[in-house]
Amino acid sequence: MDPIFFQTCINGFILGSLYLLVALGLTLIFSIMGVINFAHGEIFMLGGFATFFLREYYGVNFFFSLALAMGILAAFGVLIERMIFRPLRGEALNLLVISLGLSIVLQNLALIFWGPEEQSYLMGFQGVVHVFGMVLSKERLVSFAISAVLVVALYLFIGRTKTGKALQAVAQDSEAAALQGININQINALTFGIGCALAAAAGSTMGPIFLVSPFMGMMPVVKAFIIIMLGGLGSVVGAVAGGLILGIAESFGATYLGATFQNMIGFILLMSLLIFKPLGLFGYHE
């Protein structure tokens, strides 16, 4: 095996882990709202900008600004759930369009206030590490670690805590969950908060690698669509698998087949998977 093969593998792994954070927030929000949230990419963008301003204007430590950005956007997530998503709960098409409206508003407000330029900031970890003949940048390793920690924390939260189990119950059947005495409004707000915090974390960690601009959310959110569909909607394990599959497939596509094919490979994977296994790899029948 040549080192390029391993390098491609590991690049794909790291890329997939970054897409995954966006996808997990999206799939969580889907599981309670029943609709894909088009504004998720803009939450991701706001997370990137929050960290950008904290780092560049106030010189805050990267990890601290990451936590702060997650907190701010979690609060924002709770707010938008209360203001615009809750009144229309259960009406799928309306929710879809309203999330699109929100996405348009946020993206264009960012464009007006912060301009269309692509900006970047540093995490504060420069240089590369050599492992077994592979070259890995420290920034990417740190972002991979952040992603891994958040995914494990989310997995434990959903599976092990009482609130997490309540969240699962609401996702499966909100009426039955309400009959068990679960406060649905609270759980929905919490889920939105967590989903938005994850998107903000992804925006903060991807900011230095890609660039921060009002349009930065459009690409990752499309990747996140593919990931959560590959894995099966509402499944955390599925999203992890989907993220890694897409990351590795794209990385190999880019290395061996060229850039146009890199973008196409995800869609081809998605379409063929849906035709042969319509609920995704880990999806369950409702």
Added chain:
Amino acid sequence: MSKKFFYLMGLLLFSLCIPLITKDPYHLHILITTMFHIILALGLNFVMNTAQIPLCQAAFMGIGAYTSTLLVMRLHFSFWLSLPMAGILATILGIIVGLPTLRIKGIYFAMATFAFGEIIRLLFVGWTGLFGGANGITAIPPPNPIPLPFLGQIEFENKVSYYYFTLIVLTLCLVVIYRITYSRVGRACTAIRESDLLAQCTGIDIMGYKVFAFALNSFFAGIVGAMYAHYFHFIGPQDFTFWQSVEYLVFIVMGGSGTLGGPIIGSIFLTFLPEFLRMAVEFQVVLYGLALILVLLFMPQGIMGLIVKVGNRFSKPGGEKTNATPGS
């Protein structure tokens, strides 16, 4: 029914007179784009009647646009031949894509068609030799002039004749959709929307109807795509993205889904709105997005829902029932 027919004829007559009132190219341009949007929204609405939401409207439009453009520019076809060819090719592709994907339901179907749409768009970007890549194709000629005996010929260089041409196509599409909606096929589609399992049990071939609706929509989109290409004289992959496909869905939801009038009103409202918002300059798009949110928060049934509600308040009780039919 006769009253409705009367209104429709009045509307048609009014549309015919518009170029007599204003010959301003800007006004006619907005009206022509509105009519493109209405046709696309009507086709999509017809598919949504069978409980499926495709997100690849722009892809079929792109297929029609590129087919017609390449036939005219490379093979020197007449536009009047390439227009139906564009529709037919889009229909064939619609059937090929629809047969495997229409078995999937709900959001999974929407996402499968989203993937298809993006594959098509990336094909337009990647296949530079045939489709011109990201730069697209420029200098697409207008439709060939139609010679008339004794009167010279109809040129399509000006907006007035293109306006009438689009109006004729729109009227034809409306008649087709109207006739189908009130036929056995339309009633079968409504049954599928209400409950596909029940529909299947009563002997309705649900796959057949779903493929039919999807193919009809593809045909409409292909035709509009060809008209779009020869109207704007320029096409590129950025005209046929996923976000354009979603836009037609927005038109339908804003107008009120499940009705015939909804997509029409939604398309008109949302094509005119950005033009009115032009005075807000940089806040134009923000206000557009805000309008989407506010309309749906305060009128969950869309604009058509509001009209029906207001209409019911002024008419006798019992009028509500007739408004629940798909064609209201």
